[in-house]
Amino acid sequence: MKTIHWFAATTVTLGLGLALLPPAAQAVPAQPKVWEKCAGVAKAGMNDCGALDDSHKCGGQSTKDNDPNEWVYVPQGTCAKIGGTVKGEMPAK
Numbered sequence: 001m002k003t004i005h006w007f008a009a010t011t012v013t014l015g016l017g018l019a020l021l022p023p024a025a026q027a028v029p030a031q032p033k034v035w036e037k038c039a040g041v042a043k044a045g046m047n048d049c050g051a052l053d054d055s056h057k058c059g060g061q062s063t064k065d066n067d068p069n070e071w072v073y074v075p076q077g078t079c080a081k082i083g084g085t086v087k088g089e090m091p092a093k
Helices: 002-019
Strands: 034-039 071-075 085-091
Touching: none
Parallel strands: none
Antiparallel strands: 034 071, 034 085
């Protein structure tokens, strides 16, 4: 009989504790509003869209790491921090 009371008390306490936790949606940061086209930081095969020198027109076709003609979109203000060169912006949709 004591086991049932202990189990019920534990269940109620756990339920109240979980109810007081903040919703998970509040822990997710907002998406950046503006993205930069950042050249010179893309890894081989990981570039976004075409090369700046028009050597190809598609994403994923870079052949070497950190090629100054290959780029990726990063949140505004990030490119200089990671050693790239800003080549333009893309506003959020």
